[in-house]
Amino acid sequence: MKAWIAFWSILLKDMRAYYLKPPNVSWGLIFPLAWTGMFFVKSGSGVESVRDLLPGVVTLSVLFGATSLLAVTVTFEKKGRSFDRLLLAPIPLDVLMLAKTMGAILFGVANAFVPILLGAMLTDLSSVNWFTLVSGVVLIAVSSTFLGLFIAVSVSEVFEAQTFSNFFRFPMIFLCGLFFPIERLPQFLRPLSYILPPTYGTDILRASMSRPSSLPLALNFLALGLFCVALFGGSLLNVRRRWIA
Amino acid sequence: MQAMIEVNRLVKRFGEVTAVAGVDFRVQAGEIFGFLGPNGAGKTTTINVLTGLARPDPPAAAAVQADASTIRIAGIDCSKNHKAAQHLMGIVPDESNLYPELTGYENLCFCGALYGMRKADRQARARELLGKFGLAEAAGRKFAGYSRGMKRKLTIAAGIVHRPSLLFLDEPTTGIDVAAARQIRQLIAGLNAGGTTVFLTTHYIEEAERLCHRIAFIVKGRIVRTDTVENLMRQTGGQHAMDFTVSKDAVRLCAEIVAQFPGLQCRAPADGSIRIESSEPVRVGPLVRLMEDRGAEVSEARKIRPSLEEVFVAITGIEAGTMRQEKEKKMGGNA
Numbered sequence: 001m002k003a004w005i006a007f008w009s010i011l012l013k014d015m016r017a018y019y020l021k022p023p024n025v026s027w028g029l030i031f032p033l034a035w036t037g038m039f040f041v042k043s044g045s046g047v048e049s050v051r052d053l054l055p056g057v058v059t060l061s062v063l064f065g066a067t068s069l070l071a072v073t074v075t076f077e078k079k080g081r082s083f084d085r086l087l088l089a090p091i092p093l094d095v096l097m098l099a100k101t102m103g104a105i106l107f108g109v110a111n112a113f114v115p116i117l118l119g120a121m122l123t124d125l126s127s128v129n130w131f132t133l134v135s136g137v138v139l140i141a142v143s144s145t146f147l148g149l150f151i152a153v154s155v156s157e158v159f160e161a162q163t164f165s166n167f168f169r170f171p172m173i174f175l176c177g178l179f180f181p182i183e184r185l186p187q188f189l190r191p192l193s194y195i196l197p198p199t200y201g202t203d204i205l206r207a208s209m210s211r212p213s214s215l216p217l218a219l220n221f222l223a224l225g226l227f228c229v230a231l232f233g234g235s236l237l238n239v240r241r242r243w244i245a
Numbered sequence: 246m247q248a249m250i251e252v253n254r255l256v257k258r259f260g261e262v263t264a265v266a267g268v269d270f271r272v273q274a275g276e277i278f279g280f281l282g283p284n285g286a287g288k289t290t291t292i293n294v295l296t297g298l299a300r301p302d303p304p305a306a307a308a309v310q311a312d313a314s315t316i317r318i319a320g321i322d323c324s325k326n327h328k329a330a331q332h333l334m335g336i337v338p339d340e341s342n343l344y345p346e347l348t349g350y351e352n353l354c355f356c357g358a359l360y361g362m363r364k365a366d367r368q369a370r371a372r373e374l375l376g377k378f379g380l381a382e383a384a385g386r387k388f389a390g391y392s393r394g395m396k397r398k399l400t401i402a403a404g405i406v407h408r409p410s411l412l413f414l415d416e417p418t419t420g421i422d423v424a425a426a427r428q429i430r431q432l433i434a435g436l437n438a439g440g441t442t443v444f445l446t447t448h449y450i451e452e453a454e455r456l457c458h459r460i461a462f463i464v465k466g467r468i469v470r471t472d473t474v475e476n477l478m479r480q481t482g483g484q485h486a487m488d489f490t491v492s493k494d495a496v497r498l499c500a501e502i503v504a505q506f507p508g509l510q511c512r513a514p515a516d517g518s519i520r521i522e523s524s525e526p527v528r529v530g531p532l533v534r535l536m537e538d539r540g541a542e543v544s545e546a547r548k549i550r551p552s553l554e555e556v557f558v559a560i561t562g563i564e565a566g567t568m569r570q571e572k573e574k575k576m577g578g579n580a
């Protein structure tokens with residue numbers, strides 16, 4: 001019970017201090033809008049292409065939304081030593097890190113619904129399997145957040161968190177089949193696609209919109225789930241190794 | 246008496262550097278225990294290990310389990326369950342590390358929540374502490390806008406919001422003005438009077454002298470002496486000294502005292518006083534009688550104690566002033 005009081009307080013504090021700040025809210029809106037607009041105009045194929053573009057745009061919005069703030073805020077708090085206050089509190093480390101990441105997960109999920117709402121305005125989404133879509137969005141948000149956490153606990157400076165995030169994120173746009181199938185990538189790059197979580201997330205979203213997917217749905221969920229566990233476990237190990245050394 | 250902290254063979258290394266080299270000490274429940282030493286002596290590292298922010302190292306590479314460092318807080322073995330011990334601890338780090346974007350009130354409520362305090366309890370406690378620390382008027386202001394002294398006070402308040410039985414204070418008054426430092430010292434004494442055990446590190450020897458029941462001097466990761474303030478002062482050189490204020494003829498009286506009492510040394514500074522020093526306790530009656538027989542009026546007799554600063558210098562060989570300046574330079578302030 002006591003740990004949950006701390007959990008909710010950390011989550012609420014982070015939401016107020018970081019995620020619900022006007023610049024971040026507007027960033028969370030503008031960024032997905034810009035992606036949606038850009039790919040919609042670039043494809044030039046009218047509203048029929050919306051359901052083809054949506055999985056990639058949604059994944060991208062979640063990925064950038066969830067990783068950007070978390071990596072920076074955790075590094076910022078560690079640098080300012082206010083994170084030590086959390087480490088010194090009698091909260092289990094896994095509960096603490098879940099509390100720190102929950103705000104980013106919710107922010108990532110909220111980002112996903114900007115392009116989805118836009119898509120719903122432009123085309124008919126009645127055939128979408130909403131359960132699969134929402135499950136996929138949540139898993140993409142969790143895996144992206146844990147990737148952000150993994151980055152945050154691997155660096156010391158705020159600027160390192162930003163540059164290290166981009167080191168992962170920008171190749172993902174190209175390698176994860178967001179806007180064209182992985183099969184169109186050169187043969188030697190394809191193994192890289194399968195070690196990146198958004199590959200599986202986009203495939204889930206594509207399946208939810210009755211679009212051709214590369215892998216079976218269950219395999220996509222399993223792979224994304226394993227990425228979440230591995231990234232969270234790796235982050236906890238890193239915290240214990242680097243911050244409670 | 247029950248030990249609140251029990252530390253045996255504590256070792257902490259950072260690469261090739263040994264920050265704490267086999268430290269042993271006990272802090273009794275209800276006492277203020279001072280940890281004194283220069284920069285880099287191992288004070289903060291010791292606190293970090295005790296509070297769970299760092300892990301101790303084995304005493305030697307080939308150490309067997311029986312030689313491992315042990316830390317017990319209120320009887321809890323920290324190597325097994327540091328989180329249980331953290332419930333009992335309040336921690337005030339050497340830097341004021343609260344959340345700049347939260348107000349003073351929000352910061353205290355948030356810190357209370359980290360220790361599982363319920364909403365109504367932490368809100369009432371936050372208001373109580375803001376009043377007690379003279380910050381009630383600044384309760385709604387963001388921490389970022391507080392002065393250094395206010396930040397320090399709020400950081401201490403955050404450390405005790407959950408009513409800990411053991412409080413770690415790392416350099417609580419460094420870098421703040423004299424009035425704020427005095428107020429903080431009064432608050433610490435008040436907390437201790439209420440039953441809180443205090444583990445205090447400081448560069449200010451006079452602060453330790455005023456506050457602490459016992460003191461450990463730590464130099465280069467090793468404790469060189471642990472004792473009560475009284476015992477530490479008694480042990481330095483075994484010298485006893487008294488000052489007498491006389492109405493006239495201090496120099497002549499001094500010569501007579503030395504002639505009459507061969508075991509005494511006497512000096513007569515120009516201010517009309519006489520300083521008597523001896524390896525034995527000085528008997529006041531015969532001296533006063535002698536001086537009055539010679540026609541001088543003795544208006545004051547005062548026992549001179551060595552300062553803790555002198556004791557510190559004698560034991561560690563480190564000049565206390567140098568230590569203080571180093572710290573103030575680092576913190577960019579003065580106290």
